[in-house]
Amino acid sequence: MPTTYLEAIREGLWEEMERDPNVFLLGEDIGVYGGAFKVTAGFIEHFGERRVVDTPISEGAIVGAAIGASFLGLRPVAEMQFADFISCGFDQIVNFAAKCRYRWGAAVPMVIRAPSGGGIHGGPFHSQNPEMWFVRVPGLKVVAPATAYDAKGLIKSAVRDNDPVLFFEHKGLYRRIREELPGEEYTVPIGKAKVVREGRDLTIVAYGAMVWTALEAAEKLAEEGVQAEVVDLRTLLPLDRETVIESVRKTSKVLLVHEDTRTGGMAGELAASITESVFEYLDGPVVRVTAPDTPVPYSPPLEEAFLPNVEKVLEKARWLRRY
Secondary structure, eight states, rough: OEEHHHHHHHHHHHHHHOOOOEEEEEEEEEEEOOTTTTTTHHHHHOTTTTEEEEOOHOOOOOHHHHHHHHTTTTTTEEEOSSGGGGHHHHHHHHHHHGGHHHOOOOOOOOOEEEEOOOOSSTTTSSSSSSHHHHHSSTTTEEEESSSHHHHHHHHHHHOOHHHHHEEEEEGGGTTTEEOOOSSSSOOTTTTTOOEEEEESSSEEEOOOHHHHHHHHHHHHHHTOOOOEEEEOEEEEEEEOHHHHHHHHHHHHHHEEEEESSSSTTTTHHHHHHHHHHHGOOOOSSSEEEEEOOSSSOSSSSHHHSOOOHHHHHHHHHHHHHOO
C-alpha cells in the first residue's frame, strides 16, 4: 500500500527509536494528543512517557533541553508545532547549537522537526517557509524533502547525524503525496540533490512542495515539445551546487523555484553560484519564481495569488525558452 509523506516521517522516527534507545522525542502535544498533525500518534503508548515527552509551550525551553540532552549522549528529536514558532528558539539554535562543534568540538546530535509552508489557509503565523533563516548559519544542516521516500530516508539520516539538523517538512504534502516505499531499511544522504526528471532544454530547480509544482509544469512543457530537467535540492545546507551546475551546463537555461519569499531566498544564492561557475554556458538570464516579499495572506484567494504555482512556472519557462 502506498505510504503518505506523513506516514513516511512517522515510520522513520519509529524505526530509529526501535533501533537506538537513546533517541527520544519532545515537543508540544506530541505524546497524549499524538501531535498537531498526528505524526507521533501512538508513540507514547509504545515507547513510554520518558521517550515521548510532552513539553510546556516554550520553544526556547524545548530546544535548550534538546541541546542539553544531546550533550549527555541522547539523540533528541524536537518538534516545533509549526515552523513559524522556531523563532522563539532562534538564539539557542544559531548562537549555541550551531557553534558547539566549532568552539570546543562538541557534537550536538539533535533534530528539529519544523512543519512549514502554505496552502492550508493558516495565515502569516502558521504558513511561513523560514528555512533561509538557518541556511546561512555555519554548523547547522537543513533538509527539506519533497517525496515520501526522501522524507523517511532523510529523517533517519538526520537522527543519526552528529550535528544539529533542521528538518523542514511541508504540511501541504503530509497526506497529498503517496508512494510505495522499500520493505528493507534505507537512508537518504544529507547534502545530495537529485535529478528527478531528465531534460535537455532547460533546468528547473526546486525543493519541498515546489518540486511537485515543477514536475507538473515539466509535464505540460513536454506537451509543447520542451524537455525540462527538474532538480530536487533535498538538502539546503550543505548545498549540492555541483548537481545544479552540471544540469545547467547541459541545458544552458535555468529556472529557480521556491515557495519562500524572494529577497534573500535560496534562488538568489543559487543564481550567484550558477553565474560564478557556468556563466559561459548560459543562453539566457537566470530566472526566479518565488513568493513575493509579503507576509503569507490568510485569505484563500490572496494566498493563492501569493504562492508560486504551475501557471507562474510555465509563464517564466516559456519566456525563457523563447529567449
